[in-house]
Amino acid sequence: MLTFLALAMIIVFIVLLSKKKLSVFAALTLVPFIFGIIAVFVTDSSILDLFQWIKEGIFYKVNSDTGKVSMGVISPAITILFSILYFDIMLGVGLFDPIAEFFIKKAKGDPMKVLLSTVAVASVVSLNGDTTTTIIICVAAFLSLYKQLNLKLSYLAIIIAAPIGIWNQLPWGGPTIAAATAIGVEISDLFAALLPGLLVAQVAVVLVTAYLGKKERKRLNFNPRDAKMVSKEQLDKMLSAIRDNQPELKRPRLYWFNLILTLGSLAILIKGDIHGSIIFMIASVVALAVNYKTVEECNDRIEALADDVLPTTIVTLGAGVFSGVLTGSGMATALANSIAGIIPTSLGSHMAPIYAVIAAPAITFLPQDAFYFGIASVIKGVMLQFGITPMQAAVASMVGQSFRLISPVIPALYMLCGETKQNFVDFQKEYIKYFWVVLVVYLAVYGITGALPY
Structure with a gap:
């Protein structure tokens, strides 16, 4: 029953x-x-x-x-709550604008190159074995770029998820530890048996991503042969969508502070000694206090970002x-x-x-x-x-x-x-x-x- x-x-x-x-x-x-x-x-x-x-x-x-x-789920829920809040603050101050601009300039609007960059970053970050961390970092790095180039967000989601499913099977990943413990085999031996499949699966994921990139090229009428002929004016038009987005929130003079705060937070998160929720809660407070001087500005940002933060947290x-x-x-x-x-x-x-x-x-x-x-x-x-x-x-x-x-x-x-x-x-x-x-x-x-x- x-x-x-x-x-x-x-x-x-x-x-x-x-x-x-x-x-x-x-x-x-x-x-x-x-x-x-x-x-x-x-x-x-x-x-x-x-x-x-x-x-x-x-x-x-x-x-x-x-x-x-x-x-x-309370542990990942609180981490998700403060991580979304933190990275939304960083998006507002323009921390990820240079990253998006870099990929736009290098890809020259080429959807395939952007999608392949996504799967590469997701694969590297997922080596730490933590699903939440990988999703947080990849979404923060690429979401704005996908929106600016009108790429399918559904592709962003599956391209991030696919390599996580592969590299969660490293010896320190939860599934491998659970399988080895439940069945009574050595983790190192199990990983040695799994490794050939993981490597070939990674190649398959890259090939599928390239295929999706070709589909996006066709949908957006992008001809890779014309990429080198993209004029400075056309590039500026693509870049202006980023530079002119909510300019009142941007804090270019504080760029290096925000970058160091973000990299430091991620380094501590990946090391694993401190719970992610605590890291991003403190980082969010510091980011708000430094970037927005008045209480009213800080409160306005929290209220404005509630639409992003609350739905995902309550679903978790x-x-x-x-x-x-x-x-x-x-x-x-x-x-x-x-x-x-x-x-x-x-x-x-x-x-x-x-x-x-x-x-x-x-x-x-x-x-x-x-x-x-x-x-x-x-x-x-x-x-x-x-x-x-x-x-x-x-x-x-x-x-x-x-x-x-x-x-x-x-x-x-x-x-x-x-x-x-x-x-x-x-x-x-x-x-x-x-x-x-x-x-x-x-x-x-x-x-x-x-x-x-x-």
């Missing part, structure tokens, strides 16, 4: 969003709340348990056996309700066990690739720990009976990472969709439309290397 409830909740959530019957925040909150009430009766729990599940999804949960604390908190009910009610565990039972044992050695494909939607909609410690740990025992090693089982469980970066339980993705002005389901569709190739690459490369037996 819990498996049915979990599937029904996920399907209703997707349908309501795709049909645009509810906002993302409403769907993330109301749908799990209603199904949570049903789960209360099914599991013979109390209504207070439902609110406890929600509390744990938003704030934190303490494992009664191990004492381990698992944080909810809504994701805590979704994941809290799904996990706390037992629906996540039930769904994990049911998916594990779908794969027929008669398939023998062919179980690995079949499991890898079936696991892709599971890892998309289930919390990461629920998938690896629920499904992956169970499937490992079944595979052993057919001569499939734990390492091969671990690799199979990682193939689903090709679609992990469209998961509704990743809070930072709502910030990405909010900043690029698109519906979450539309973002999922756009990603799958172009980056399904990453799943195929993993299956092919791991089959060739023997990491995934066929």
Whole structure:
């Protein structure tokens, strides 16, 4: 019954969003709340348990056996709140104007070069293994440029997400640690098996990005052969859209101060010793106080930026309700066990690739720990009976990472969709439309290397 409830909740959530019957925040909150009430009766729990599940999804949960604390979405939510506020302040003062102007001058309006620059930056930044940090940096660096050149913001979103899904699988990435721990293999050995697939997948992502760049060239009637013939007047016209945007907010004399403040904040964030929310909260206060001298100016900026800050933050908190009910009610565990039972044992050695494909939607909609410690740990025992090693089982469980970066339980993705002005389901569709190739690459490369037996 819990498996049915979990599937029904996920399907209703997707349908309501795709049909645009509810906002993302409403769907993330109301749908799990209603199904949570049903789960209360099914599991013979109390209504207070439902609110406890929600509390744990938003704030934190303490494992009664191990004492381990698992944080909810409150941590990334506050980081997202202050990071959006900070970078919106920086956009206003003109910090990113020189970056946008640089790419405009180098690309000479060429959409392909801009898109390729985006995927390059996203790939490098994502090496730190943190999804939120990568999205924050890439959106801040490129959003204004895409708007000025009239490039599709949906492409910006999927181009940022694709390399994150690849390089989150580094040894310090959450998925690799969870898979290695749940299945009982060495992280270094697992990464060595994954590396060929990651490298080829990166090449595939670059090629897809180049293809999207060609599409944008055609849509915008840009001929790369004419790029060198772009006149100074034409370039100035493109650049003026940046230079003349809200000039009263620009602070060119404080450029180096703002640059050092931003780089210092990002360096501390990437190092990881201080929580991101604290870094950007303090940085926002400093930025406001230095760039805008009066209390009235500071208050005006905060009020003006509320439209950007609040929607994404409350959506992130809504994701805590979704994941809290799904996990706390037992629906996540039930769904994990049911998916594990779908794969027929008669398939023998062919179980690995079949499991890898079936696991892709599971890892998309289930919390990461629920998938690896629920499904992956169970499937490992079944595979052993057919001569499939734990390492091969671990690799199979990682193939689903090709679609992990469209998961509704990743809070930072709502910030990405909010900043690029698109519906979450539309973002999922756009990603799958172009980056399904990453799943195929993993299956092919791991089959060739023997990491995934066929």
